[in-house]
Amino acid sequence: MNLSQIELLRILQENDFSLSKAADKMHIVQSAVSRQLQLFEVELGSPVYERQGKRLTGLTTLGRRIMEEVAAINMAKINIQTLAADYIDSNQGVLHIATTHTQAKYFLPKPILRFREKYPGVRIYMVEASPEQLINKLHSRQADLAICTEKVAEESDLEVKPCYEWHHAVVMLKNHPLSEGELTLERLASYPILTYSFGFTGRSNIETAFKNTGMELDIILSAADTDVIKTYVRLGMGVGIIAGMAYDPVIDHELVARDLSQLIPSSKTKIAYLKNNYLPVYTQHFIDELLSAAQELSVAR
Amino acid sequence: MNLSQIELLRILQENDFSLSKAADKMHIVQSAVSRQLQLFEVELGSPVYERQGKRLTGLTTLGRRIMEEVAAINMAKINIQTLAADYIDSNQGVLHIATTHTQAKYFLPKPILRFREKYPGVRIYMVEASPEQLINKLHSRQADLAICTEKVAEESDLEVKPCYEWHHAVVMLKNHPLSEGELTLERLASYPILTYSFGFTGRSNIETAFKNTGMELDIILSAADTDVIKTYVRLGMGVGIIAGMAYDPVIDHELVARDLSQLIPSSKTKIAYLKNNYLPVYTQHFIDELLSAAQELSVAR
DNA sequence: GGATTTTACGCATTTCGTAAGTATT
DNA sequence: AATACTTACGAAATGCGTAAAATCC
Numbered sequence: 001m002n003l004s005q006i007e008l009l010r011i012l013q014e015n016d017f018s019l020s021k022a023a024d025k026m027h028i029v030q031s032a033v034s035r036q037l038q039l040f041e042v043e044l045g046s047p048v049y050e051r052q053g054k055r056l057t058g059l060t061t062l063g064r065r066i067m068e069e070v071a072a073i074n075m076a077k078i079n080i081q082t083l084a085a086d087y088i089d090s091n092q093g094v095l096h097i098a099t100t101h102t103q104a105k106y107f108l109p110k111p112i113l114r115f116r117e118k119y120p121g122v123r124i125y126m127v128e129a130s131p132e133q134l135i136n137k138l139h140s141r142q143a144d145l146a147i148c149t150e151k152v153a154e155e156s157d158l159e160v161k162p163c164y165e166w167h168h169a170v171v172m173l174k175n176h177p178l179s180e181g182e183l184t185l186e187r188l189a190s191y192p193i194l195t196y197s198f199g200f201t202g203r204s205n206i207e208t209a210f211k212n213t214g215m216e217l218d219i220i221l222s223a224a225d226t227d228v229i230k231t232y233v234r235l236g237m238g239v240g241i242i243a244g245m246a247y248d249p250v251i252d253h254e255l256v257a258r259d260l261s262q263l264i265p266s267s268k269t270k271i272a273y274l275k276n277n278y279l280p281v282y283t284q285h286f287i288d289e290l291l292s293a294a295q296e297l298s299v300a301r
Numbered sequence: 302m303n304l305s306q307i308e309l310l311r312i313l314q315e316n317d318f319s320l321s322k323a324a325d326k327m328h329i330v331q332s333a334v335s336r337q338l339q340l341f342e343v344e345l346g347s348p349v350y351e352r353q354g355k356r357l358t359g360l361t362t363l364g365r366r367i368m369e370e371v372a373a374i375n376m377a378k379i380n381i382q383t384l385a386a387d388y389i390d391s392n393q394g395v396l397h398i399a400t401t402h403t404q405a406k407y408f409l410p411k412p413i414l415r416f417r418e419k420y421p422g423v424r425i426y427m428v429e430a431s432p433e434q435l436i437n438k439l440h441s442r443q444a445d446l447a448i449c450t451e452k453v454a455e456e457s458d459l460e461v462k463p464c465y466e467w468h469h470a471v472v473m474l475k476n477h478p479l480s481e482g483e484l485t486l487e488r489l490a491s492y493p494i495l496t497y498s499f500g501f502t503g504r505s506n507i508e509t510a511f512k513n514t515g516m517e518l519d520i521i522l523s524a525a526d527t528d529v530i531k532t533y534v535r536l537g538m539g540v541g542i543i544a545g546m547a548y549d550p551v552i553d554h555e556l557v558a559r560d561l562s563q564l565i566p567s568s569k570t571k572i573a574y575l576k577n578n579y580l581p582v583y584t585q586h587f588i589d590e591l592l593s594a595a596q597e598l599s600v601a602r
Numbered sequence: 603g604g605a606t607t608t609t610a611c612g613c614a615t616t617t618c619g620t621a622a623g624t625a626t627t
Numbered sequence: 628a629a630t631a632c633t634t635a636c637g638a639a640a641t642g643c644g645t646a647a648a649a650t651c652c
Contacts, residue, residue, distance in 0.1 A: 001378065002304050004642095020606060032643050034607060044385035054607045054650055062388040069377040069384070072577075076370040076377070077302065083370070084345035087363040276373075305617095321631060333618050335632060355625055355632045 017056035098143035111289040164294030167261035192238030202267035318357035399444035412590035465595030468562035493539030503568035
């Protein structure tokens with residue numbers, strides 16, 4: 001058994017069990033990969049992959065269990081490398097942040113600017129995706145940190161830190177009838193609604209708020225992106241339910257916002273990363289920046 | 302980086318950082334070991350070991366942190382091998398049990414006999430040691446399971462299962478004055494005591510019982526071994542405080558025992574093994590045998 | 603028949619062993 | 628002086644690449 005065989009198992013996993021694709025990824029010829037897999041299985045004394053004739057079709061029961069250990073080895077291997085790089089120069093490196101549009105635009109700017117001041121040598125990659133994809137990106141190590149509100153439940157292999165709590169707001173044109181008078185779920189439900197797509201930015205909390213009342217929301221437009229929602233609200237299509245921090249009285253001067261904290265349960269944005277994954281000091285510092293920015297938000301309110 | 306380099310780090314750890322000893326253990330020449338370590342450190346870009354001249358004297362800060370990852374890799378590697386062996390034939394293998402004399406003699410016989418009936422192909426190694434040493438044996442993988450009462454606190458890398466609860470008893474010669482009348486800590490403390498050594502078989506609970514009273518026990522003999530205690534009690538040296546299950550009315554017909562459950566807090570015997578360590582099915586079965594034997598004990602009482 | 607995996611064999615690279623050199627106690 | 632580690636170089640082992648055969652779809 002050696003580390004390249006372990007690496008091979010990992011790469012096969014990510015490439016439909018294709019030996020030829022794995023060979024490409026590993027920059028060696030396919031026959032070499034075939035040979036190494038045989039050697040590994042012979043050494044273990046039992047097949048790791050199901051086969052139909054010569055082709056690999058999936059993992060055996062044993063194989064599935066072995067993949068957990070492969071993941072552990074891979075994690076530890078990367079940790080050793082990261083640890084050493086961090087020890088040599090903790091000011092340089094790469095930080096992959098996976099997050100949703102709302103966080104990227106309305107929460108991250110301040111902590112990211114502060115972070116860059118302290119760590120100008122760290123290259124930041126920010127990738128936007130759906131909450132579901134964010135988790136995948138953590139697992140496939142395409143991202144170091146995920147910052148989002150939905151989905152990051154108590155997955156056993158994720159470390160989840162609560163970051164900040166926020167409320168939804170309703171936004172509408174200035175002369176809209178909903179801008180005056182008492183705000184109730186009933187009145188809200190009587191207008192066409194524009195809000196986030198399923199699985200995005202606290203949408204689940206909007207659902208729960210209305211599920212209990214028996215009323216149905218007339219959601220005429222769902223988007224992952226707050227700006228899209230605001231754009232169509234400006235066009236008079238209806239009222240928008242967006243994250244409170246996404247309303248800016250200056251930029252959004254055509255619109256008015258009203259807080260929905262009494263009507264819709266609060267949402268919690270979290271920071272998630274892989275358990276057992278060593279984070280370089282700059283990444284730990286970035287998390288601190290996020291938490292202190294979150295602190296400021298809650299004080300300001 | 303490769304697995305034999307990782308193995309080397311682990312072996313160095315266990316051999317006072319001596320390259321020559323490590324070479325012996327790995328069945329290669331010392332110069333090869335020297336070069337592999339250099340290659341590894343060059344690849345990382347930073348030294349893993351502190352040196353005085355040419356000699357290794359210890360780990361660097363980086364090295365200490367790396368050893369955690371080395372342990373993880375080693376664990377996963379062994380798990381893969383165990384997993385495969387278990388998958389091929391789950392009836393064969395080796396089981397290393399580390400425990401104290403009292404458990405080995407008075408608790409384990411029944412579960413071990415039952416286990417052997419079901420798994421005659423499993424070779425059992427039983428090693429007796431002090432509770433402190435048991436933990437070491439788990440860490441150094443000289444033992445798969447540790448069964449004992451003291452010490453196995455909440456160490457972060459140990460999985461600890463409560464097994465059974467028991468009480469101490471006082472044993473003495475048949476005509477001894479303490480065999481009649483009310484049993485109190487005061488009366489007990491007025492006689493010379495024979496009991497377990499520090500750190501053995503619930504000794505800590507005996508301490509706590511008397512610590513609160515302010516009285517001092519006159520312990521004239523401490524032994525790790527119940528049989529030693531009973532032997533000297535038979536010779537009339539004093540009264541023995543032993544584990545309740547270690548008194549057998551037939552074998553110990555010269556002695557009488559009186560329960561101390563009202564005077565000394567109960568003790569809990571636990572089963573411990575390394576976290577993240579894959580246990581073959583027969584080992585899992587052995588744990589089940591232990592737990593059901595424990596169950597029977599508590600029902601009998 | 604095109605794509606994929608296996609097998610065979612020569613070549614390149616890696617790793618080891620021997621032996622000599624250097625440092626440490 | 629003895630022990631422990633490093634360096635140099637040739638030898639063995641390991642792993643890769645090419646090419647051809649076998650198998651799958």
